[in-house]
Each structure stands twice: as structure tokens, then as C-alpha cells.
Amino acid sequence: MSQKLAIAISGAVSLGSYEAGVMYEVLEAIAQYNEKREKDDPNRIEIDVITGASAGGMTAGILAQKLLCDGDSLRKPYENPLYKAWIEDVDIEELLEVPKEIEELLEVPKENYKNSLLSSKVVADIGKKYLLDNPPSPNKLHPSTAQEIFVGIAMSNLNGWDYTVNPRNQEGDGKFIYTRYKDGFVCRLQHNSDDSITLAEMSLEHTKNDAEWTDIDKTNWEMLRECSLSSGVFPLAFEVKEIRRVPGKGEFENRENKDYYYTDGGVFENEPLGIAKKLAEWVDNKAIKENPQNEPNKRFYLYVAPGNKTSTANVDFGKNGIDLWTTLNALLAAVFNQARFQDWIIKDLDDTSPIFQITTKDENLIGELFSAFAGFLDIRFRFYDYNIGRESARKGLEKFSEKTSNPNLAYWTEANVEDKDQKLLWEFIDTEGIKQSIDQHDYREYAKKNSIDQLLDIVDIKKRNKILEALLARFRQLIKFVSEKIDGEEEKKRPFLGLDPRDIFVKIAVDLIVKPVLQRKLFPK
Numbered sequence: 245m246s247q248k249l250a251i252a253i254s255g256a257v258s259l260g261s262y263e264a265g266v267m268y269e270v271l272e273a274i275a276q277y278n279e280k281r282e283k284d285d286p287n288r289i290e291i292d293v294i295t296g297a298s299a300g301g302m303t304a305g306i307l308a309q310k311l312l313c314d315g316d317s318l319r320k321p322y323e324n325p326l327y328k329a330w331i332e333d334v335d336i337e338e339l340l341e342v343p344k345e346i347e348e349l350l351e352v353p354k355e356n357y358k359n360s361l362l363s364s365k366v367v368a369d370i371g372k373k374y375l376l377d378n379p380p381s382p383n384k385l386h387p388s389t390a391q392e393i394f395v396g397i398a399m400s401n402l403n404g405w406d407y408t409v410n411p412r413n414q415e416g417d418g419k420f421i422y423t424r425y426k427d428g429f430v431c432r433l434q435h436n437s438d439d440s441i442t443l444a445e446m447s448l449e450h451t452k453n454d455a456e457w458t459d460i461d462k463t464n465w466e467m468l469r470e471c472s473l474s475s476g477v478f479p480l481a482f483e484v485k486e487i488r489r490v491p492g493k494g495e496f497e498n499r500e501n502k503d504y505y506y507t508d509g510g511v512f513e514n515e516p517l518g519i520a521k522k523l524a525e526w527v528d529n530k531a532i533k534e535n536p537q538n539e540p541n542k543r544f545y546l547y548v549a550p551g552n553k554t555s556t557a558n559v560d561f562g563k564n565g566i567d568l569w570t571t572l573n574a575l576l577a578a579v580f581n582q583a584r585f586q587d588w589i590i591k592d593l594d595d596t597s598p599i600f601q602i603t604t605k606d607e608n609l610i611g612e613l614f615s616a617f618a619g620f621l622d623i624r625f626r627f628y629d630y631n632i633g634r635e636s637a638r639k640g641l642e643k644f645s646e647k648t649s650n651p652n653l654a655y656w657t658e659a660n661v662e663d664k665d666q667k668l669l670w671e672f673i674d675t676e677g678i679k680q681s682i683d684q685h686d687y688r689e690y691a692k693k694n695s696i697d698q699l700l701d702i703v704d705i706k707k708r709n710k711i712l713e714a715l716l717a718r719f720r721q722l723i724k725f726v727s728e729k730i731d732g733e734e735e736k737k738r739p740f741l742g743l744d745p746r747d748i749f750v751k752i753a754v755d756l757i758v759k760p761v762l763q764r765k766l767f768p769k
Contacts, residue, residue, distance in 0.1 A: 289544075295516040302473060307326070311389040403505055
């Protein structure tokens, strides 16, 4: 018998920083636990399944490569790839900027934002930086990882593909068609004896008595990166991502060998526990079939998310009367939340495999404000949330370790208190080489007060001015873009005194209405 861990990482937007802090602690706890045991010790804990959606999909992709190829890079709390990607390398200034190379390539003015509200190039560059096409050899495994890892990325396919059903009766046109938009990328990563890594895309095929994950085709790190990044394409904020897919099989039967366009994987599956369970159950059943004399794996599931999964039931609907507005709101909420409902929840309500979660309350996180985009405003906010992630993980691991049947993963209680790698630090050097200090008490109060105005007041005034100019440019372009769509092509060709009348309208609208509102918001005092 061995102990296996399947990890599911939810969507989080800027709170990918929180999840990065959680993952550092979980990985380090398992690493230190395993390093005290021989490689063939059945009590070792091995991560063999990682799934992610949205921001969690991006984290899952980076983790998969680093666990198998560069394990040492994950051992430092404030120097690891997840910390750098989610705390140091993503900020509102870069997200609001259109890089010069894109500006020149498209031959458009800098304020052209017809494809997305934020810069997708920033995210793409982070992906290429931390999920390499050709990771250096020799590959060094992280102490927490299994020799073979299964990765599942939740994806949302905007094109969709059809399933045709042919009824037995041939009246009418004789068939009806369903279209599927919920997509995914499942990959098997095998660390071979020659130190190479083999990647294969997989799909779940159902038989009368069983379900089997089988290889569809060989794949590579670039495809894992592209699918991971596509899962983090927050709707409208980032440009939809075009990916060439191989023909689907099994669960993805009828998906063709062609280009599809993808948006945020969390649209249909923001909590990817279902993918994790399908993979983990198959892995465990496969191990029993191959070695029936061995005891079954002891399986654990870990769910990582910034906030607890809570009820979305509309219990008050109808209590105070029903009209068109309340019905529309209830309908939209029901459609959205039903799309995220997972069938495995009904099937496994009494499942004996333990699912542990590491989450926290929204009031503990700064990045939770502004629809979870607030963390992008300042590196100090992301650093704080990263440390809150580390705190949450330690609390969760302590609770896990309290059960006598579980291994003790509270490594920091045994470590030398002077070891800086075990301590949570509240000061850091930012990307410009400036030392920053975080007052824990003040920042916890900022999070509790839930005031975006108070947070903006902390942000450097020069940075706020840059944000203002970038937002005004976006509003100008968006208003003009909407106007063009409404008027149609002919109206675009009718200048007034040599000027496009839209430019005049847009300038007046932005300067008289939008600018004062943004100024009051960005400069509250």
C-alpha cells in the first residue's frame, strides 16, 4: 500500500497568489516528510494527480513541469516559480499596457483594445518563462512527486462540437444534435529511467462495466502550457486563445482535428474535483488490477481555493413578489450555477475517500476585492495574500495531522525556529529592488473592511496616474468600438468636417463623464 494525493486547484483570478502560498507549504510539508523515509517506504506520500481551473489551471501546468523536471526550484518560499509568477511578474501596470511590438505588428493606435480589456501578452510571457518548451536536463524530481503524474485542465470551448443522435423512429428529419462546449486537456507525464519525460494526451472511454483513461496522442510541454493558459483566460479581460486540438476520443468523441477558441476554464468547471476523482479512481483501480496481491492505495484528495464553496440556492426568490427583473436575475444565476454543477457530487455523497480542503474566508484576503482583481493593483497585496495562503495551509496541515491515522505534516513545528525558510516573513524586496514591509495588523484590517477606496489610497500616486490614463484610453476605444458596431460599416465612412464624429463624441463622453468618476475613485482624498 502507498499513500497517494490528488490535488484540485480552483479558479482565483489575482488570488492565484493565495493558492501559490498554499501550494508551497503543501509541497514542502510532503517533501520534508518523504525525505525522512526510504524511496520504497509505503508510508511515503506521492502526488500523482493535479487538476486546475482558470488561475488554478495555470498553476497546475507550472507545477507539473517543476515537480518532474526542477524540483529544487520549489523549495524556497519566496523564490519559487509560483511566487515569482503570481507575486512578482503580474501587475496592473503591465496588464493595462499594450506592448510596442504588438502595437507595431497590428498597425493600430496604442489604445486599441477590441480583443480584450487587459494585455494577454503579459500572461503568455509568464507562461513561457515558467513552463518551458524544453526544460533543462538532467531532470530532478521534487521529493513529493510520483514517477508518473496525471494533469487535468478545465477548458471552455467557444466553438463547441456536435453529437448526433439518430432515433429509431425515422419520422421528421430522423435525428437531433447536441453541442458540447465543456472541454478539457488531460495529460499523462511519465518520468522515464533515462531521465526523459514522456507526455501523452488522454481521454476517458466508457465501456459497459468500466471507464478507462487511454492515450489519444503524444503531446508536449507547449501544448500543456497553451491549454493551461487558456484555462486562465478570464472572460473579456483577456483575449480568447486559439489552440489546435487533436481528434477527440471517448469523453471528447467528435471533437475534430482543427483550431478551436477557448475562454476561462472556470466557466463550466471552476472546482476541478470531478476531473481529479475520475483520474485518481482509475489510477487506484489500475494498480489493483496490475498487482491484485497488494493492498489498495490509501487515497487523499486536497481541494485548494481562496474561499469556501457555499450555497448559491436562491431561497428568497418569490418571497417578496415576482416580476420580470427578479425572474431575469434568478434565471441568469440558475443557468450559470447549473453549468458548474458536478454530477460526481450526487454519486459520491457518502464516499469514504477523504477530501481535505485548504481555504479561507473572503474577509481574510485583500485580493478578493473588486471581483478578485484587487491583488493586481500592488505587489504588497499579492505578497500579503501569498502569506495568508501559507498560514491557511499550515492550519489545514495541522488539522490533517491531528488524526492518528494520518501522517504528521506539520514540519515547521519540528524545525529550528531561526530557519528563515520555515518562518513567514512580512518584508520583501520588490522587483525594483526596494525593501517593502507589510504591517500584518493594518493589512488584515484592510481585508476586513472590504473597501476598494482604502486600498487605492495605499497605491503609489504615480501608479494611479498611469492606471487613470490607461483606463481612459480603454474607455475611449470601447465607446468607439460599440458605436461602430451599432452604426455599421457605412456610417464609419461619413466624416464630418474631416473628422470622424465618433472621435468628437467619445472625447466629450470620456472627459465629461468617465474621467471625473475615475478620478474620484483613484484619488479618494
